Amino acid sequence: MTMSQATASMKVGDTKTVTAAADPVDADDAAAVNGAITYASSDEAVATVAADGTITAVAEGTANITATSGSFTASVKVTVSAAA
Template sequence: MADKFDVYNDTKKIAHTESEGTDGQTVIGLSGLAASTTYDKIAVSYVGKFDKTAVPVFKTKDTAVIKVTGVTMSQKTAAMKVGDTKQVTGTVAPENATDKAVTYASDDTAIATVASDGTITAVAVGTVDVTVTTHDGAKTDKVAVTVSAAE
């Protein structure tokens, strides 16, 4: 027969669980606790009993880090005229990667510049690559930009 327990954090009931034990020991599993957090006021009690047993201080595990496997630019080529702006986006894979930060760079700022949000500004006639680079893993992709004269 399963034992029934209430679990408290300080004075607040945070869980109810059932568990079977052997040799006077019971394993109680908790879910919904914050990652990388130290819990020092956890106590358990049999359901219906007022006496609580303090649980030794413990720290939950760090959240699993999901590494970046790649990045894809929203387009591979772009045709612009001097003075035009166009925004491109680097999409990080996998979708649930922990660190989705990216940076954008132009390989020739005399032809086109790129802002931190991926907005390209055509400055002069020519061709340039705008590259997106992931913070995690330095994965890259690029868009080839051709800038022509304004009409």
């Protein structure tokens, strides 16, 4: 499984959408893998993530957003800085 990006730099209050997908995309179970993806944040005080992969930067710090589907995982390291 792969993520649309490996890292993300955000400012407090920003939102960004990331996507996860089966790898390879033409794998026999790709549709099942893609249909079962869930997202989670390692630190919801820093960044939250919605079911569709939309990340919201909450406070300064770092968090990992992990996409999971069965035994497959992929993640994005999010760094949040103060709003300008």
